[in-house]
Amino acid sequence: MSLTDRAAAARAPTSGKGGPTGGRDDLRIFLVAGEHSGDALGGKLMHALNARCKGRIHYLGVGGEQMEAAGLASQFPLSDVAVMGPLSILPRLPRIISRVHRTVDAAVAAEPDAVVIIDAPEFTHPIAKRIRKRAPSIPIIDYVSPSVWAWRPGRARKMRPYVDHVMGLLPFEPAAHQRLGGPPCTYVGHPLIEKVDWMHAVDAAGLAERLQLDPGRLTLVVLPGSRASEVTRLMQPFGEALELLQQRRVRPQVIIPVVPHVRPLVERHMQSWTVTPHLVEGEEDKFAAFRLAHAALAASGTVTLELALAGTPMVVAYKVDGIAAQLRFLLNVQSVVLANLVLGENAFPELLQEDCTPVKLADALELLLRETPERQAQVTALARIPHKMLIEGSSPSAEAANIVLDYAVNGLRPGR
Template structure:
């Protein structure tokens, strides 16, 4: 069986590698892989047409700067697929590239197209599903509430589970060792997660700093820890110097990646509550069973546009998956320290209402069942029957 698979960023590379492992283990015949991917997919046997980094481009400005090269790679990739005639094309996320390739392939062939990671049509821009359906046969969804949206547009959609359920979490021994090394002892710990993009740090740093100051005024025994993303570690270090509290910053620069990942997991496990920017980090916190408060702001124009287009009353994935509203959110104009700090203290004092919501979330995302990569593989193979 010939499989052509495309991923354009690290998260997609991990999904692709897990899918490839699943296909090799579940297929009744040998499987060969061609496409575009990173180190993980190449290690599983992918013959990559070109480096994944060439299409791992984010932001309108970057896309415009690289437009000619991207357009050339889209056409080159589509031509290769049409010429090779694989049994199935699997595109993973990165719709700006992947769905354009799928459109060209479908225009000149009947090759089956599977798209892995459903677009967030349940949150905004629902017409994307109808547009996708013109050149996508099947969607592999990460969330259990997504299939009806895709199916209504005319595509087969299989919920295959979220990769967060396979991520490691810290052991009790690792958590205890982390507390000892950091000198936290039995003190309550607040995990601070202001985002992984420079723009997020720039918008949230002052508010987060003021929030921590207010928390410390009420609870001077609290300790604060911030695991920084490598690309913003320097910016984070600068920001915390102006905060009114001492914060332990975990800096990944110059540290072995696996060692830092283990330290970060221990920090998540050691925390009694997290103050986090909105995003998929909520699922990482749920996996670690760390209660949370979400705060996020954006430029004024983005507030107006997104506010008018948003179709859901929460941006927190734990709330959406568990169908609860137990996690406090302070978004846009509500992202203010005087509102956020009391919520963090309240959750610290009584996290019980979140505990069940997090457990339900992990169960619904596939925890305890077959790995998502295996489920995705079985869905792809079933679609080929």
């Protein structure tokens, strides 16, 4: 019997507590997101679940606009808990603690067939621990693995008592959890892979025309980050590296994709640059810029996967404050670049902290802006990344829905 058939059977009335939903005529799934990126993942997961069970699932929990649009009755606004950084969290800590307890009470009272916590481990994992303690028979699935493969690897083993399954976004995460003694983990696929065809279909020529780019010159895309701290630390060395390239007669046209909340900061730092870049906003223009670019200079982060899937050679850089820099010995990976981790090799240069200098950045970029063996090696590596990340015949949301339905219908089973 397929999972869809079993889900239908679970919705059928039963007597007593013998049925898979204890006599209820629906499936109840309790979802908890703690930030807006989790809300986006949760919304897609719910749409996939509804497609499998024709919408006959009752959703409860915590989420934002996208999850509510898919059918969630949120316990409170996501903005109550969607805060980032210690300085932002501390003033709201009493409210966040209150929301944790309120969410646990709601989950236990709902007697759901499964609980899905979505990313934001500082918020969602305390909730999962408390649900497990009070209602140990409810399956708990973690959608998005914490970065146990990068730092604090002991978290993997500590998750095992209260997380029954991890749905990983990166292909190396199942092996990492197995190695570290974590819960069972399945690679369901990164949401970016659903955009690959769209990335390659964006109107790059239209953007080039709007920006009046010279077709006879190379184009470089520069990505100083989406956080104010990243922009503040990276714009100066990035600008000085571009000046050095000019002095070496390497003079690419520069495009900077920006998000609205840091645009004024980017513009302020640009005033000291000797190069005048084009600023663009929005997903479509960002990926069009990637398609136009001969190379990219990027802050480390998810954008390296975006560049990789778009096929853009890159130099990756990052700088943190002095205190964070002293904690680098805690890192448990050979690279901080996600594209490198997906490949399992350091194909893309990373210039971090004291190595993030104008000279080193310019040297690395020059190799990519000319026809060199280094550039060709990156082009070859980029061609392998989609094959590493794609899910054959499915999508991340559908794969995640399969796992959630399996636990919701069949419950916890020995030996999972």
